[in-house]
Amino acid sequence: MMLIRPSELKRRGILGMNRRNLDYIGRHNARHLFPLVDNKIKTKRLAREYGVPTPTLRHVIDTQHSIRDLGEQLRGLDGFAIKPAKGAGGKGIMVIRKVTDGLFVKGSGQTIDLEGLKRHCSNILAGLHSLAGSPDSVIIEDLIDPDPYFRDLSVEGVPDIRVIIFRGIPVMAMLRLSTHASDGKANLHQGAIGVGLDLATGHCVHAVQYSNRVLTHPDTGVTLDRIAIPDWENLLTLAASCHDLAGLGYLGADLVVDQTRGPLLLELNARPGLAIQVANGEGLLPRLQRVENLERVSPDAAERAGFAMTHFARQPARPTA
Amino acid sequence: MKQKTVFYSFMALLIIVGLSLLWLRYEQLGIPLMPEKQVRVWLVEARIDFNATGDETLVNLSLPENPPGFQLLSEQAASPGYGFSRISSPEGRRGEWSKREAEGLQNLYYKAQFAPTKERDSRQPAAAELPEPQQILWEEPEATAASDLLSAAFQSSSTEASLTRELIKTINKGEGDQNASLLLDDMSPEQLLVRLLNQADVPARLAMGLELEDARRNQSLTPLVDVFVDGQWQIFDMGPEGGNGVPEDVLVWHRSDGPVLEVMGGVNSQVRFSMIRQTVPALGLAQGQSGGRGLSRFSLYQLPIEEQGMLKLLLLLPIGALVVAFMRIIVGIQTSGTFMPVLIALAFIQTTLVPGLIAFLTIVGLGLVLRGYLSRLNLLLVARIATLIVLVVLLTALLSVFGHELGIDLGMTITFFPMIIIAWTIERMSILWEEEGAWEVLIQGGGSLVVAIIAYAAMQLPLVTHLTFNFPEVHLIILALILLTGQYTGYKVSELYRFRVMADDR
Numbered sequence: 172m173m174l175i176r177p178s179e180l181k182r183r184g185i186l187g188m189n190r191r192n193l194d195y196i197g198r199h200n201a202r203h204l205f206p207l208v209d210n211k212i213k214t215k216r217l218a219r220e221y222g223v224p225t226p227t228l229r230h231v232i233d234t235q236h237s238i239r240d241l242g243e244q245l246r247g248l249d250g251f252a253i254k255p256a257k258g259a260g261g262k263g264i265m266v267i268r269k270v271t272d273g274l275f276v277k278g279s280g281q282t283i284d285l286e287g288l289k290r291h292c293s294n295i296l297a298g299l300h301s302l303a304g305s306p307d308s309v310i311i312e313d314l315i316d317p318d319p320y321f322r323d324l325s326v327e328g329v330p331d332i333r334v335i336i337f338r339g340i341p342v343m344a345m346l347r348l349s350t351h352a353s354d355g356k357a358n359l360h361q362g363a364i365g366v367g368l369d370l371a372t373g374h375c376v377h378a379v380q381y382s383n384r385v386l387t388h389p390d391t392g393v394t395l396d397r398i399a400i401p402d403w404e405n406l407l408t409l410a411a412s413c414h415d416l417a418g419l420g421y422l423g424a425d426l427v428v429d430q431t432r433g434p435l436l437l438e439l440n441a442r443p444g445l446a447i448q449v450a451n452g453e454g455l456l457p458r459l460q461r462v463e464n465l466e467r468v469s470p471d472a473a474e475r476a477g478f479a480m481t482h483f484a485r486q487p488a489r490p491t492a
Numbered sequence: 493m494k495q496k497t498v499f500y501s502f503m504a505l506l507i508i509v510g511l512s513l514l515w516l517r518y519e520q521l522g523i524p525l526m527p528e529k530q531v532r533v534w535l536v537e538a539r540i541d542f543n544a545t546g547d548e549t550l551v552n553l554s555l556p557e558n559p560p561g562f563q564l565l566s567e568q569a570a571s572p573g574y575g576f577s578r579i580s581s582p583e584g585r586r587g588e589w590s591k592r593e594a595e596g597l598q599n600l601y602y603k604a605q606f607a608p609t610k611e612r613d614s615r616q617p618a619a620a621e622l623p624e625p626q627q628i629l630w631e632e633p634e635a636t637a638a639s640d641l642l643s644a645a646f647q648s649s650s651t652e653a654s655l656t657r658e659l660i661k662t663i664n665k666g667e668g669d670q671n672a673s674l675l676l677d678d679m680s681p682e683q684l685l686v687r688l689l690n691q692a693d694v695p696a697r698l699a700m701g702l703e704l705e706d707a708r709r710n711q712s713l714t715p716l717v718d719v720f721v722d723g724q725w726q727i728f729d730m731g732p733e734g735g736n737g738v739p740e741d742v743l744v745w746h747r748s749d750g751p752v753l754e755v756m757g758g759v760n761s762q763v764r765f766s767m768i769r770q771t772v773p774a775l776g777l778a779q780g781q782s783g784g785r786g787l788s789r790f791s792l793y794q795l796p797i798e799e800q801g802m803l804k805l806l807l808l809l810p811i812g813a814l815v816v817a818f819m820r821i822i823v824g825i826q827t828s829g830t831f832m833p834v835l836i837a838l839a840f841i842q843t844t845l846v847p848g849l850i851a852f853l854t855i856v857g858l859g860l861v862l863r864g865y866l867s868r869l870n871l872l873l874v875a876r877i878a879t880l881i882v883l884v885v886l887l888t889a890l891l892s893v894f895g896h897e898l899g900i901d902l903g904m905t906i907t908f909f910p911m912i913i914i915a916w917t918i919e920r921m922s923i924l925w926e927e928e929g930a931w932e933v934l935i936q937g938g939g940s941l942v943v944a945i946i947a948y949a950a951m952q953l954p955l956v957t958h959l960t961f962n963f964p965e966v967h968l969i970i971l972a973l974i975l976l977t978g979q980y981t982g983y984k985v986s987e988l989y990r991f992r993v994m995a996d997d998r
Contacts, residue, residue: 173989173992174988174989174992175988175989175991175992175994175995176988177982177983177988179994179995180983180987180988180991180994181983183994185983185987185991185994187981187982187983187984187987188824188984188987189821189980189981189982189983189984190981190982193979193981194981235872262927293872294873297872297873297874298873299873299923361928379993382990382992382993383993384993448991448994449990449991449993449994452994454994
């Protein structure tokens with residue numbers, strides 16, 4: 172079967188790109204707020220104000236000539252991540268796991284020297300990875316030390332949890348697991364696994380790779396059906412509170428769980444993708460409309476998370492195909 | 493909801509206004525809706541530029557007289573402050589501008605409309621007295637070459653006409669014939685033919701013609717050969733066929749012994765031609781350019797031809813924009829650079845599809861290879877793109893030379909591509925390649941090309957070119973359609989594929 176009928180998509184409440192752009196992003200996200208989420212430095216600053224934990228920021232590089240000091244700045248850091256402040260979709264992120272004999276070991280196990288890092292920073296500053304190629308800044312932050320539960324789920328990359336938040340209420344969530352095919356990246360179209368999560372419990376409801384249903388992780392062999400995110404309520408509350416700091420009505424938040432610090436906000440997205448629907452095997456529209464019809468929404472993040480847990484629980488298990 | 497009602501009624505209004513204006517223009521001015529129903533005419537504008545020296549000025553321009561294959565429909569001269577008259581002299585029809593005192597740069601215009609006719613016979617009886625062949629003097633070694641060439645041609649011909657054809661064949665050999673190549677060193681083939689014929693006691697002279705091509709500006713006249721054969725002047729085509737007759741789409745402008753342009757009281761004079769192909773209804777022809785009332789005041793025909801030619805192309809842009817909006821919003825094809833496909837499509841219009849496609853793919857392909865080397869150099873982004881622009885221009889030049897060597901006339905056509913856009917395209921594709929792999933490059937590059945080809949096809953339709961130019965109000969309708977696609981919240985066709993798995997479970 173090559174195509175699905177539009178009426179079928181509608182019946183399943185699938186949100187399409189045009190509708191997302193017009194009715195949700197266009198109507199609920201004020202343009203002037205976009206820079207807050209498109210620039211990770213601004214997001215971090217706001218997050219600190221609102222008490223939302225993020226990975227610790229070590230350095231910011233704004234100009235080409237200050238790249239000279241990179242070696243000095245990296246001294247004493249054992250593992251870190253270099254990111255473009257305005258990058259999108261994980262582009263331009265370089266993870267350095269450890270430093271041995273002046274060589275930097277990347278997440279993939281390859282090594283790179285200081286010159287290589289400087290070149291990478293220079294490219295970031297020139298806007299190679301930024302949205303629309305505009306000039307950018309480099310941020311250097313601490314590595315995430317993933318919670319042991321997550322460490323075993325995927326290969327190379329750190330699993331992250333994408334939550335769509337509408338008017339402050341989490342409406343859908345998925346866990347993204349990188350694979351060898353996705354080269355450690357968490358993007359679904361590159362071959363990462365998307366695990367749809369039940370908002371009530373944080374349990375897996377459905378999982379896909381390349382849009383096809385999968386039951387186990389192809390590299391680690393983990394049975395995906397058994398996944399249950401620990402400390403789910405806390406994580407969902409953190410997601411709900413992201414709405415307060417960004418002010419965007421329709422928002423995607425990427426969260427990770429750190430072994431020592433607990434749930435951290437990785438980045439926010441003003442134009443979250445639609446693949447989360449495929450991962451959940453369910454459309455966003457009914458939930459979005461439910462939230463749209465609410466007269467008023469609680470100002471308290473925990474209460475909003477509670478609303479999501481009661482109203483967006485997955486219906487009692489149905490026979491799987 | 494209320495906002496939506498306002499929006500949709502506004503759209504309806506736009507469409508209704510567009511349609512009614514269209515109807516009015518059709519009814520009142522008789523411009524047909526279909527391109528076929530029209531008479532195609534050429535509007536030619538001659539522009540004379542010169543620097544007046546401050547004294548009395550007299551400008552004398554040769555005007556076409558019964559040009560073979562064309563019928564003169566109307567003519568007018570526009571030049572502020574100048575008196576204008578047409579005179580019939582033994583030298584043919586001429587236009588004369590005069591002014592008592594003029595200083596500085598002067599521009600004089602002469603505009604004429606020609607309708608093509610089936611009658612392509614170029615024969616013209618001689619004036620009162622029979623023409624005499626001119627005296628031709630050669631210097632050595634040209635003299636020997638010329639007489640060698642002539643006697644060879646003389647041997648293999650029997651009449652004046654066949655002699656002319658033989659000579660054309662020899663001259664066309666160019667490098668292949670020693671005598672011809674020697675003589676061609678310091679004159680054009682046409683000049684050479686005229687001299688040789690006169691030497692053989694066949695009266696011949698240079699006539700001047702204008703090659704007609706739609707929306708061309710700043711053109712000059714090209715020489716033609718007029719030979720006195722069988723008691724009549726006849727034009728001979730120097731083309732490979734070498735027959736008598738005027739080449740197609742050449743308007744014979746000047747056919748006498750005098751000069752094309754004479755200027756007294758001025759220096760640095762030149763005459764340049766612009767032309768445009770108009771589709772004018774037979775009815776509208778009768779009404780002529782009497783216009784100036786009602787809707788016709790808003791007709792683009794009023795503009796100088798140079799501007800009309802430019803507008804003709806510009807008015808196609810909205811069609812391209814509509815195609816892109818439709819393909820991206822409703823079909824969901826990914827393109828690299830939102831409106832790059834429109835620019836490529838515009839270039840295709842100038843180059844025609846297949847040569848344009850080959851040239852484009854070659855340049856982008858080679859550019860990608862070179863960009864691969866560039867990425868090793870570790871350059872800053874702006875410098876990298878600037879480098880790419882230089883490389884793309886060089887590649888274009890190189891390709892033109894190669895194409896010319898191989899006899900493929902890509903040369904001129906490639907230059908129509910927007911170089912800077914191509915450089916950006918190469919840069920984007922290259923980054924896409926590094927980050928997402930070759931597959932994604934194929935999808936986006938292919939998507940751009942598909943959209944460009946569809947836009948090209950739409951912009952190329954005779955009906956579309958006809959409507960956009962002759963009925964400018966069509967653009968109100970296009971505008972409304974584009975605005976409407978901006979409100980489309982339904983699924984894209986591509987999403988029917990993307991979400992196909994959603995049908996599987998349950």
